Amino acid sequence: MNVEIAASAASAIARSVLAPAAADNDKQGRFSTEAIQELGNAGLLGLMLPSDVGGASLGPRALADVIAALAEVDASVAMVFLMHTLASVTTAAAPRTAAIQEVLKAMASGRHLSTLAFSEAGSRSHFWAPVSRAESLNGDGARLSARKSFVTSAGHAQSYVATALSPNGASATDSTLYLVLAGSAGLTVTGAWDGLGLRANASSPMLLEGCIVPADMRLTEEGGGFPALLNVVLPLFNLGQAAVSLGLCRAATAATIAHLKNAKFEHLGSASLGEALPNLRAQLATMQIETDGLRARIDDTVGHLEHPGDLTMLRVLEVKAAAGETAIAVTSLAMRTCGGAAFSRHTGIERYFRDAHAGAVMAPTNDVLREFIGKALLGLPLF
């Protein structure tokens, strides 16, 4: 598989599986197991896994292109895919025990969906500072008890990459990562997911009550959780989240073009809205300019991740903040441009508008990113 094949497989699945069901799944808050099955069959659940476990061994460009293609049709599925890919990359970076090797092979063959269980009720969006603390079982693994506040794919994933403070960690960021398998005793989904947007991605709270994680399922050394969050997860999360925003901008722009061409003023000689109203044409132009600008920013970030340099972390911080706000601006403009037709759900635009609002509040939130960027520019420590 290469980048083009991965992106075109994602587009084909988006057209054939996601498009017919996205509106209804959003309405019902229904998680699409069919979409995950198809992504697995196409080899996309192993997109960034190494070839020795059967993965496609592709990089950030493929991640961005696949996610944008999915989000253009269903941002909920795109977010499920992003969380899985982040969990898979984190698992692949772990010491390769036989148990981890089995999980990686299952992911690459499309039989194992994973996700991230970082955010905790106690530390809210500050995912880098879990309040739960792992208890050491003296060489036999660890016992985890935590209240995880939002877990995408909760109850649908086969495993959860979970953070906890290390048993003997001294600071608020001395954390460790663990892979908790679905079905582990003490692991439960504690509520239904009924969000404003991304309604079909099952981002429910989960409880870990004394879950035993065997020693061979620990993903980092003690205290290695925080560096893994910063170096492995954050860059790809920010890029992937920006790609979700790009897909939403493209979808809103395409839906606006269709509406401006098709909706008519019969009393004005059946002129379309686009023919009749220059302000709507200007608003559409603004949407296109913002969408293309976001695409260029994502390309630039991909370039930085492929060839890291001094500005890479700054660009990584910027891309999610900028993309989240662009998606809100573009989808808001689409709502205004398409008027009551958009408001009354005839066009699909209101789903893009609701989904676009998740980007800003998903951690690191856009406020936190601004705080980090400001500190970085002033040479202050981020944490």
Ligand SMILES: Cc1cc2nc3c(=O)[nH]c(=O)nc-3n(C[C@H](O)[C@H](O)[C@H](O)COP(=O)(O)OP(=O)(O)OC[C@H]3O[C@@H](n4cnc5c(N)ncnc54)[C@H](O)[C@@H]3O)c2cc1C
């Ligand atoms: C659809 C969805 C899916 C999610 N999926 C996952 C998942 O799979 N895994 C996971 O671990 N988490 C997930 N999350 C959780 C997410 O990453 C955040 O942790 C969560 O949205 C934070 O919400 P909160 O109410 O706790 O925010 P709060 O922390 O209470 O923030 C409230 C406000 O304060 C601002 N704020 C907070 N700290 C600062 C600061 N230092 N400086 C300036 N402003 C600040 C925030 O920007 C926000 O505006 C998901 C969230 C959503 C909405």
